[in-house]
Amino acid sequence: MTHHFDPVILREYDIRGTVGANLHPADAQAIGRAFATRVRAAGGRRVAVGYDGRTHSPALEAALVEGLVASGVDVVRIGLGPTPMLYYAEATLEVDGGIQVTGSHNPREDNGFKLVLRHDSFFGADIQDLARIAAAGAWTDGTGSVEQADVRALYVGRLMAGYAGGTFRIGWDAGNGAAGPVVEQLVQHLPGEHHLLFCDVDGEFPNHHPDPTVEDNLRDLKALVADKKLDFGVAFDGDGDRIGLIDAHGRVLWGDDILSILVPSTLAELPGATIVADVKCSDTLFDTIAAAGGTPVMWQTGHSRMKAKLKELGAPLAGELSGHMFFAHDYYGFDDALYAAVRLIRAIHLSGRSLAELREAMPPRCATPDVRVAVAEARKEAVVAEVAERLAAAGARVDTTDGLRVSEADGWWLLRASNTQASLTLRAEARDAAGLARLLDAIDAQLGASGIRR
Incomplete structure (x- = not known):
């Protein structure tokens, strides 16, 4: 048996999609099977599982547990609670990993999974590896047990x-x-x-x-x-x-x-x-x-x-x-x-x-919220690279830790390719409204040079 996920749900930091559209109980079961395979490959055997208050979380949790057990992992179910309570269970119980079924702050029809393996976040290439295991059907088989644990108190x-x-x-x-x-x-x-x-x-x-x-x-x-x-x-x-x-x-x-x-x-x-x-x-x-x-x-x-x-x-x-x-x-x-x-x-x-x-007592500052500008998935990284090249040629002060953070006399502005959407993320901060307007003009000039309008 193999399983193929909609690639859209495989985010950088977690797995997240819209229930009934691109996320189904069959996906939850496959995530359980693939994650259990990784746990066993790391020498582990037990996984804590929790879920949030969304209407579809219990059904996804049940399918997830079914998948974990079918691949030979013992499950400790902690029930309904916040994600940090699952992290706490993973940190303190005798388990080798943890999964929280949660849509976080997404719209009510969304849901997903946050994963931890051996006290470390499970993200990026690890999430893509789950998709590889599922697509190949390369998961372990077994019969795990299920127990309940009340950790809230x-x-x-x-x-x-x-x-x-x-x-x-x-x-x-x-x-x-x-x-x-x-x-x-x-x-x-x-x-x-x-x-x-x-x-x-x-x-x-x-x-x-x-x-x-x-x-x-x-x-x-x-x-x-x-x-x-x-x-x-x-x-x-x-x-x-x-x-x-x-x-x-x-x-x-x-x-x-x-x-x-x-x-x-x-x-x-x-x-x-x-x-x-x-x-x-x-x-x-x-x-x-x-x-x-x-x-x-x-x-x-x-x-x-x-x-x-x-x-x-x-x-x-x-x-x-x-x-x-x-x-x-x-x-x-x-x-x-x-x-x-x-x-x-x-x-x-x-x-x-x-x-x-x-x-x-905090210094006055004037900032935008996160501004998202829709850009084709295939184009967003290229736009950031083009802006970086122009800034370098102009001798601008740029930090490239995550995208481009540009320091100017009025303050700073940030341009990143979104990790989760076909968009660019912008943010700017100055000491006053006039300074912020000048920073936004600078951003617009750079985007315009790449054929993008905010």
């Missing part, structure tokens, strides 16, 4: 181990995603006053889409914080590995702002430590790390790549603009928005200031 206890003081009045918005039940248990242990929104799991997402990087999705949380006069509000994406944050005045703090708040307390404990952030983050963050005596490292966007870099450098902390926060000091090195919330409480407490005061 243990996970909540481990989250609380990151608490070190701080009593605040906090709003929590789980967006009807998989983090909700964990939030409900967590706040029972945290001191202070806690107000919860949408902690019941509902894969239809009836209140708002669970993506805290889109400001419109934070409206309910802003209203709650204003109405109850809370100190701040925390939001999560659909599978609980990305965090959103607003202060008492309803101002959004993006991923690089959140990381900058975590920096001082981390460097107080680990002077001179390396802290990693992705190429989309503000210059202000890298300056903050350096000013606090740390070593800033800019790295490629993507949760799997960031985890690998964190481990390679032995860094205690990393973060992305998208709200993925990675903790290796006193934790396991994976991205966990719930643990990030606990560590934020600690960091704000240790700062001696309110979150609003910390936000007020």
Whole structure:
């Protein structure tokens, strides 16, 4: 028996598609068989499996488990929960890998799989290897066992181990995603006053889409914080590995702002430590790390790549603009928005200031969101190469860690080929609106020279 995946679902960092269109239970079963084959090739035998709150997640999880077992792997099912709870299970149970069935922050009809093998992210060439194994039918056969494990209480206890003081009045918005039940248990242990929104799991997402990087999705949380006069509000994406944050005045703090708040307390404990952030983050963050005596490292966007870099450098902390926060000091090195919330409480407490005061002290900046420009798949890399050639000829200051990050007098701009779509990703940041307009003009000039319009 062989199986062929729609190549579109084989992403750089995970597997993700639209259920009923290009993702089916048969794909989940084949992923189980192929991943089990890799686990056994690595000398492993047991895999933890979890799933998020989407309506089709239970069916995909069942097919996945069927595939794992058919290829001779024993399965530990941890049930419904956020992706970091699966990562926690993989890190602490006697297993050799883990798979979370999740569509993350994608539309409700989407779903997918995040994979871990031997505590390392399973991505890029590894995901393509699953497709090769499936297409050749080159999977192992066997009869694995299945057991259940309830890890939620243990996970909540481990989250609380990151608490070190701080009593605040906090709003929590789980967006009807998989983090909700964990939030409900967590706040029972945290001191202070806690107000919860949408902690019941509902894969239809009836209140708002669970993506805290889109400001419109934070409206309910802003209203709650204003109405109850809370100190701040925390939001999560659909599978609980990305965090959103607003202060008492309803101002959004993006991923690089959140990381900058975590920096001082981390460097107080680990002077001179390396802290990693992705190429989309503000210059202000890298300056903050350096000013606090740390070593800033800019790295490629993507949760799997960031985890690998964190481990390679032995860094205690990393973060992305998208709200993925990675903790290796006193934790396991994976991205966990719930643990990030606990560590934020600690960091704000240790700062001696309110979150609003910390936000007020940040230098002014004016930035675009991520802007996607549709470009044919076969053309997107070529456009980036053409722009790079023109910039080099002009003597521009360019960082090529991940795409092109160009430093100019007004600030900086970024051009990348998307890892997940037929598009270019743009971002620019300046100190004021006039500077931002000039940066956008520079981007438009480069795109126009390659026949592309923003």
